[in-house]
Amino acid sequence: xxxxxxxxxxxxxxxxxxxxxxxxxxxxxxxxxxxxxxxxxxxxxxxxxxxxxxxxxxxxxxxxxxxxxxxxxxxxxxxxxxxxxxxxxxxxxxxxxxxxxxxxxxxxxxxxxxxxxxxxxxxxxxxxxxxxxxxxxxxxxxxxxxxxxxxxxxxxxxxxxxxxxxxxxxxxxxxxxxxxxxxxxxxxxxxxxxxxxxxxxxxxxxxxxxxxxxxxxxxxxxxxxxxxxxxxxxxxxxxxxxxxxxxxxxxxxxxxxxxxxxxxxxxxxxxxxxxxxxxxxxxxxxxxxxxxxxxxxxxxxxxxxxxxxxxxxxxxxxxxxxxxxxxxxxxxxxxxxxxxxxxxxxxxxxxxxxxxxxxxxxxxxxxxxxxxxxxxxxxxxxxx
Numbered sequence: 094x095x096x097x098x099x100x101x102x103x104x105x106x107x108x109x110x111x112x113x114x115x116x117x118x119x120x121x122x123x124x125x126x127x128x129x130x131x132x133x134x135x136x137x138x139x140x141x142x143x144x145x146x147x148x149x150x151x152x153x154x155x156x157x158x159x160x161x162x163x164x165x166x167x168x169x170x171x172x173x174x175x176x177x178x179x180x181x182x183x184x185x186x187x188x189x190x191x192x193x194x195x196x197x198x199x200x201x202x203x204x205x206x207x208x209x210x211x212x213x214x215x216x217x218x219x220x221x222x223x224x225x226x227x228x229x230x231x232x233x234x235x236x237x238x239x240x241x242x243x244x245x246x247x248x249x250x251x252x253x254x255x256x257x258x259x260x261x262x263x264x265x266x267x268x269x270x271x272x273x274x275x276x277x278x279x280x281x282x283x284x285x286x287x288x289x290x291x292x293x294x295x296x297x298x299x300x301x302x303x304x305x306x307x308x309x310x311x312x313x314x315x316x317x318x319x320x321x322x323x324x325x326x327x328x329x330x331x332x333x334x335x336x337x338x339x340x341x342x343x344x345x346x347x348x349x350x351x352x353x354x355x356x357x358x359x360x361x362x363x364x365x366x367x368x369x370x371x372x373x374x375x376x377x378x379x380x381x382x383x384x385x386x387x388x389x390x391x392x393x394x395x396x397x398x399x400x401x402x403x404x405x406x407x408x409x410x411x412x413x414x415x416x417x418x419x420x421x422x423x424x425x426x427x428x429x430x431x432x433x434x435x436x437x438x439x440x441x442x443x444x445x446x447x448x449x450x451x452x453x454x455x456x457x458x459x460x461x462x463x464x465x466x467x468x469x470x471x472x473x474x475x476x477x
Contacts, residue, residue, distance in 0.1 A: 126430045129154035129183055129213075131204060132195030133162040135283065136218060139423035140195060141170045147427050149434040156183040180204055184211045191241075191433070193426045194218055197284065199291040202227045209234050209242065214433060216426040219245040220296045221443075225451040225470070232443055241433060244446030246301050246395060247425035249308045249476050250439075253390055253397035256414035257381065258309055258477040260388060265404060267385025272310060272355040274302025274379050276393060277363030280324075280341065285332040287361070293339030295320070295453045299359035303449045305379055305394040306347065306355045312448055312471045313347040313355075317464075318456035320344075323362045345456045348465075374398060395422035444472035 128150055130137060134157070144150050152172050157163040160178040167176050177183040184207065191214035194204050202222035205215045209231065215221075221244035222228035228244075235242040248254060261269060276298045281287045287297055295303075307313055320340035328334050341361040348354060367374045374396070377389035386404030390397060397417060403410035425441060432439040448470040455466035 124434055125149050125151050126191055126214075126434050127151050127153045127189040128191050128193055128426070128430060129156065129189040130193045130195060131156040131180055131183065132197075132218075133157040133159075133166040134195065136195045136423075137166055139421075140193060140426060141166060141172065143421065143423050143427045144193070144430070145170060145172065147431055149431045150427060153187050153189050154183050156180060180207055184208070184213075190214060191216065191426075191430055194221075197286040198296055199223060199286055199289065202231065205231055205242070206234065209238060209240055212238060212240065214241045216243045216429050217245065219300045219446070220450050220453065221245075221446055222450060223291050225447070225454050228447050228450045229470075232447060235443075241429070242443050243425065243429045243439075243441055244443060244450075245425050246304050247422060247428065247441055248301055248305050248394045249441060249445070250424065250428060251394070251397045251420040252416060252418040253400050253414050254305065254308065254394070255477045256400055257379075257388060257390065258475060260400075260402065261309060261381065261383075262475055262477070265386060265402075266381065266383030266388065269310065269351070269353050269381065269383045271353070272306050272379070272381040274306050274355070274357045274394070275359065276302055276378060277358070277360040278365050279363065280327065280361030282328070283330045285327075285329045285335050288327050288329070288335060288337040288339055288341070290338045293320075293343075294341050294359045294361050295343050295345070295456060298361075299343055299345065299357050300449055300453065301393070301395050302357040302359065302379065303345070303347075303452050304445065305390075306357065307349075307448060307452070307472075308445065308474075308476050309379075309381065310347075310349045310353050310355055311474045313349055313452055313468055315348045315465050315467045316345060316452055316455040316459055317466070318343065318345040318459040320457060320460040323360070340457070340460075343456065343460075345452070347452065377401070440476055442472050442476070444470070445476070448472050 155163040155174045156177040163176040175187045192208040194217040320343040323342045345357045374392040378393045379390035389401045392398035399415040400413045401410045451470045459466045
């Protein structure tokens with residue numbers, strides 16, 4: 094081959110390679126999931142940075158019935174999204190693939206149903222519905238339309254949950270007998286919905302411990318509970334003085350397989366200087382006891398700081414699993430969005446969220462009747 098033919102062949106080959114690279118780049122660019130966020134209040138300040146950090150996610154819509162909040166968040170985080178004052182307008186607007194629901198909990202079910210009917214995947218902050226029946230209907234709807242539905246929290250994603258689960262499964266703690274979870278503070282002041290019907294400390298706070306304990310010990314078979322309203326009136330930013338209608342204090346007993354019993358206490362009357370900032374929290378929020386050992390989660394299950402493992406009669410307890418591995422409680426929507434793009438199954442499971450929703454409803458029924466309430470829902474377990 095002479096020099097001229099060589100140069101010509103090389104140029105053609107180079108052009109072909111360049112074209113292939115451009116096509117591959119374009120294909121990669123198209124492999125994203127378009128996300129719409131509804132609810133641009135305080136929680137969106139945690140969710141938006143997570144969503145925007147992913148190369149596989151593009152936030153295309155922001156929606157809030159207080160429209161100025163959608164506009165403000167669009168500017169604050171340089172989202173470059175379309176903004177809407179109502180879900181109906183958003184569903185008719187720029188196309189998207191998954192809706193992230195961050196609104197008042199009482200309307201989660203209705204909003205999630207609208208999104209599913211419109212052919213959208215859904216990640217919902219807790220709870221994904223207000224009753225187990227409503228949640229089950231949402232899941233059935235999603236399955237019928239070949240869509241994915243998930244509900245917060247994402248506590249099972251933490252390295253500390255994984256460490257605790259593997260420790261239990263390995264038999265290192267012996268025969269598990271009991272576990273305890275607790276989470277509370279003196280109550281939110283920024284909105285009335287926490288204290289109105291459909292709100293309460295269980296779907297806002299207890300839900301974390303319920304998810305962690307059932308994730309570690311398996312589905313609950315039955316529930317016994319006592320709930321109460323300790324503070325009958327509250328003063329909140331949006332409505333002033335209000336009457337408290339939902340429980341602000343709850344103790345829940347869960348019966349698991351193999352005669353294991355766990356307990357959750359949660360409420361809006363618990364003094365805790367850490368409140369919503371738990372980076373330096375050193376208390377044990379989750380405790381698991383067996384006849385060979387015990388372990389205690391340091392910090393909260395939504396903001397984990399390590400696990401104390403005690404399996405020796407002579408040696409002191411050891412602080413284990415202190416690396417958070419990048420885990421943040423607000424990562425759920427990003428993780429499931431990326432899982433759709435990658436075609437993988439995340440650890441977070443909608444059946445688990447639905448089971449926790451049934452526990453909350455059963456706890457209220459148990460408290461009202463004084464009876465043990467049997468549960469019917471399950472989820473794939475062990476999770477790790």
